[in-house]
Amino acid sequence: MGEDTQTVSETARFERHVRLLGEVGVSPELTVRQLLAARFPVEWVRARFPSVSAAAFEVPVSRELRRRRGAGQPVTAHASSATVGSAAAEQGAMPAVPASVLAERVTRNAIATSAPAVTPPRTSIPTPVPTSAPAELAGSALSDGISFQYVPLIQCSFPHADPGALTQFTRRNGWLELTLSTARPDTGLPYGVPARLLTIYCASEAKRTHSPEIFLGESVHEFLRRLDVPITRGERGSLRVYANQLLRLVHCAISIDENITDASGRTGLHIRQALFVEEARLWWDEVTAIGQGSSLVLSPVLYDSILERSAPLSTRALKQLRKSPMDLDVYAWLVHRLFHLGRPSTVTWAQLSGQFGHGYRELRKFRRFFGDSVKRVQEVYPEARLKLTDAGVILLPSPQHIPRDALGIP
Numbered sequence: 216m217g218e219d220t221q222t223v224s225e226t227a228r229f230e231r232h233v234r235l236l237g238e239v240g241v242s243p244e245l246t247v248r249q250l251l252a253a254r255f256p257v258e259w260v261r262a263r264f265p266s267v268s269a270a271a272f273e274v275p276v277s278r279e280l281r282r283r284r285g286a287g288q289p290v291t292a293h294a295s296s297a298t299v300g301s302a303a304a305e306q307g308a309m310p311a312v313p314a315s316v317l318a319e320r321v322t323r324n325a326i327a328t329s330a331p332a333v334t335p336p337r338t339s340i341p342t343p344v345p346t347s348a349p350a351e352l353a354g355s356a357l358s359d360g361i362s363f364q365y366v367p368l369i370q371c372s373f374p375h376a377d378p379g380a381l382t383q384f385t386r387r388n389g390w391l392e393l394t395l396s397t398a399r400p401d402t403g404l405p406y407g408v409p410a411r412l413l414t415i416y417c418a419s420e421a422k423r424t425h426s427p428e429i430f431l432g433e434s435v436h437e438f439l440r441r442l443d444v445p446i447t448r449g450e451r452g453s454l455r456v457y458a459n460q461l462l463r464l465v466h467c468a469i470s471i472d473e474n475i476t477d478a479s480g481r482t483g484l485h486i487r488q489a490l491f492v493e494e495a496r497l498w499w500d501e502v503t504a505i506g507q508g509s510s511l512v513l514s515p516v517l518y519d520s521i522l523e524r525s526a527p528l529s530t531r532a533l534k535q536l537r538k539s540p541m542d543l544d545v546y547a548w549l550v551h552r553l554f555h556l557g558r559p560s561t562v563t564w565a566q567l568s569g570q571f572g573h574g575y576r577e578l579r580k581f582r583r584f585f586g587d588s589v590k591r592v593q594e595v596y597p598e599a600r601l602k603l604t605d606a607g608v609i610l611l612p613s614p615q616h617i618p619r620d621a622l623g624i625p
Contacts, residue, residue, distance in 0.1 A: 229255050233263060244271040245488055249516075361617060362419040362533060363525040364411075365517075367393055367471050369547045371570060373414075374406040375540045388570045390474040399466040409460035411543045412442050415533065417513060418521050427493070427518035431461075431509040438509075443534045458497075465492045465511065489517040526551040527617040532595040539591070541584060544571055546592045549599050553613045563607040 232250060247267050250260045371386035371393035378384055384404055385394040397404050420429045432438035439446050439453055447453045471487045495511040528550055536542040568581045575581035586603055593599055600611035
């Protein structure tokens with residue numbers, strides 16, 4: 216690829232990035248941060264957003280970058296808490312491009328309002344894992360004894376049922392609010408069991424490989440076997456359903472608002488916005504099925520956040536509970552809460568309904584379904600200690616479902 220062609224490709228991806236972030240409602244200030252975290256030249260961003268304040272052009276140092284620098288490892292992309300101008304100087308910034316040229320070019324789907332990942336810019340998805348590696352792949356993600364889920368998706372989950380024409384979905388859990396949105400209203404939002412298993416698969420693979428590149432299998436059949444999903448065909452078959460849900464996830468954006476407090480007691484708000492996937496390559500070997508060599512790349516901040524904030528789950532338990540989105544949600548929540556619980560804690564029915572009660576108009580109906588789900592979850596996690604009362608659920612200190620020593624935690 217010649218230099219001129221490569222420059223056109225990069226700036227075209229820049230314009231596509233701007234368009235996608237605008238479609239999901241990201242503000243100009245946060246868009247600037249995300250573009251800079253994705254390592255687009257500061258001159259391009261200033262030319263595109265001349266009215267945005269200078270404060271938006273400051274880039275935080277990611278946790279992974281701090282870890283690499285502390286370990287004395289080479290770092291392939293740089294960011295600092297100083298101005299982006301100095302960060303760009305570290306990288307060897309590309310020369311300024313006139314605004315008139317920017318209008319002709321495309322972008323990469325990436326994100327970051329907080330800690331950016333430290334992966335170098337990509338112009339395409341890497342070549343899929345070759346067919347000579349089935350032994351390694353067979354033991355990946357949900358095939359292993361321990362899987363992972365991104366903690367904000369445990370605290371506030373995907374819709375249980377099809378949200379229809381909705382383009383946004385918001386759930387609240389105390390100090391955290393999570394909003395899902397889609398840049399493709401005709402595709403829709405992810406929901407149900409498939410959305411949960413797909414995100415668990417992505418988080419598990421990211422934790423296992425320490426790479427944002429998620430390989431989806433040599434064929435759709437292998438991919439569904441990894442998820443332990445029976446392979447069926449037809450309008451409602453698993454091949455069609457999971458292909459559709461994967462497309463929904465690829466076009467999904469996540470916004471996480473969290474209340475924060477510092478050591479002095481000062482309160483504030485931490486906002487993190489992310490496109491779930493930066494790039495995807497999906498081959499259709501069948502009309503509605505994901506084909507051989509399909510892969511996706513998690514967006515930088517989401518990948519960095521998954522490494523930092525993922526909860527361990529039992530793969531065996533997930534496979535036993537995969538028929539119900541409520542069961543999967545309750546299981547992941549109990550494992551995560553009880554892993555850290557040091558004293559009894561009460562969660563009211565109103566709070567639980569706000570977190571899990573998708574579509575239940577009456578609290579009494581929610582309580583009944585939640586209680587039934589708890590019974591099924593305790594069949595796979597019998598050590599979980601809790602009491603269902605008129606006021607809510609009392610969580611009691613319990614043996615950890617995934618022991619710390621299994622995770623290498625002292």
